């Protein structure tokens with residue numbers, strides 16, 4: 094130990110502690126001196142740090158046991174050697190040199206030093222000169238553990254912050270995913286959002302037989318994809334992850350739990366047997382180290398898997414990815430339902446349009462039958478009647494009178510037949526166009542109902558596709574029927590305009606006014622039919638009512654070039 098007789102401090106004074114400086118110390122009994130040295134030694138050994146004293150010639154005069162042990166030397170072996178002779182801490186050697194070179198009597202510095210075992214330790218070294226600055230004592234306080242603890246704390250704080258950033262980013266991503274409208278769009282948005290975080294996303298869909306996970310989307314770069322294709326020997330879009338019975342993927346899907354795994358393991362599960370040992374190396378080469386696998390589950394039903402892959406993912410990210418996967422699953426389900434509804438709507442629309450056409454054809458057919466068959470039969474009847482009337486004996490005046498009444502009746506039936514036939518299929522539409530047909534219909538309406546009508550129609554006949562003209566005319570008829578049945582109006586107005594290619598038909602009445610709820614009521618099939626009919630032409634129709642003031646129906650449609658068919 095440093096303080097025995099052969100040890101470095103040639104004189105207890107060197108230490109500046111223990112025995113006092115004055116010369117009377119030498120006169121003290123030897124036991125007292127020994128006691129003081131023992132005390133000092135005990136103190137030095139108890140210090141949880143390293144202590145050395147060094148002369149201005151930069152040579153060690155001694156050290157405590159801890160320092161000697163750290164350097165794997167005996168304390169004696171250190172004495173007389175120059176500071177830095179072991180090369181374990183150039184920082185300390187520099188500090189000692191600079192301290193002696195400076196006039197300061199005290200200094201401290203944080204230094205790192207390598208132990209004999211090679212471990213790096215950190216010290217705060219406090220130095221103090223004594224003996225007219227010819228010697229200094231250096232006390233090093235070991236800060237290694239504290240530094241490690243600080244390091245660990247900083248790391249865990251960084252980890253937490255990273256986890257929170259990921260959670261935040263994923264929750265924003267989830268919002269973007271919710272806005273997507275089709276499964277494809279959902280896949281793309283997920284891929285984009287995860288890629289923006291510096292990770293890869295892979296989406297799998299469970300096949301119908303639930304034996305495989307089929308790849309439905311991925312964000313891997315082409316180079317990675319090519320490498321994977323080469324290893325697996327199949328094109329990436331045909332990639333299927335087999336679900337071995339009781340395999341971990343199978344369990345994962347069954348339990349609906351998100352797990353953290355090394356990517357190599359997943360690759361191994363996907364690769365054919367002989368290639369499995371390659372998986373880890375492949376994952377390493379492709380820089381795909383960690384993965385989080387989250388089942389896509391809605392209402393307890395699992396139908397896919399989201400795999401987020403990248404460097405630096407940890408177990409701690411599992412909750413964030415789980416939450417994201419849950420939102421993704423809901424978004425996918427919504428998109429699927431939305432697509433279904435859209436398809437259903439589309440079907441209904443084409444069914445409605447088919448029914449309209451069928452109805453038009455039926456009407457035409459009946460109109461022709463009535464007009465031709467019934468018309469001709471009535472004409473024949475009338476001719477027969479007049480033949481009969483001419484042959485009646487002249488004295489039978491009451492019979493002649495009867496035939497006159499019958500003839501008038503036949504005329505009126507002929508009129509009715511014509512009107513019904515025309516209403517069923519207004520030949521006017523084909524022959525004179527929409528404007529004239531509307532004019533005829535409104536006169537007919539005014540006569541039948543006694544409601545006064547104002548007409549604002551253009552001078553010119555509009556050049557219109559025949560089917561569109563029919564659609565508009567039917568809507569117009571339906572509107573008039575509604576006025577007659579529901580409005581209780583005394584006045585109707587009709588306006589037809591061509592506003593630079595947009596055709597606008599307005600029909601208003603001064604009746605009780607339809608209500609907003611009637612317009613929205615799904616049972617208002619008449620209104621619905623009108624809307625559907627004009628939407629098929631890319632047009633629109635609005636119904637506006639003011640209580641006890643009347644109703645305005647406004648139809649707008651872009652006019653395709655005449656006879657041009659639908660746009």
Ligand SMILES: Nc1ncnc2c1ncn2[C@@H]1O[C@H](COP(=O)(O)OP(=O)(O)OP(=O)(O)O)[C@@H](O)[C@H]1O
Nearest residue numbers: 575576579580604605606607611617618619620644
């Ligand atoms: N011009 C109007 N004035 C007042 N109420 C109206 C008018 N047009 C429609 N309505 C109201 O809107 C409802 C829905 O009209 P819609 O044409 O859809 O059905 P409907 O005429 O009752 O039956 P349908 O047309 O199917 O034979 C009507 O029942 C009526 O109450």
Ligand SMILES: [Mg+2]
Nearest residue numbers: 574575619620
């Ligand atoms: Mg109606």
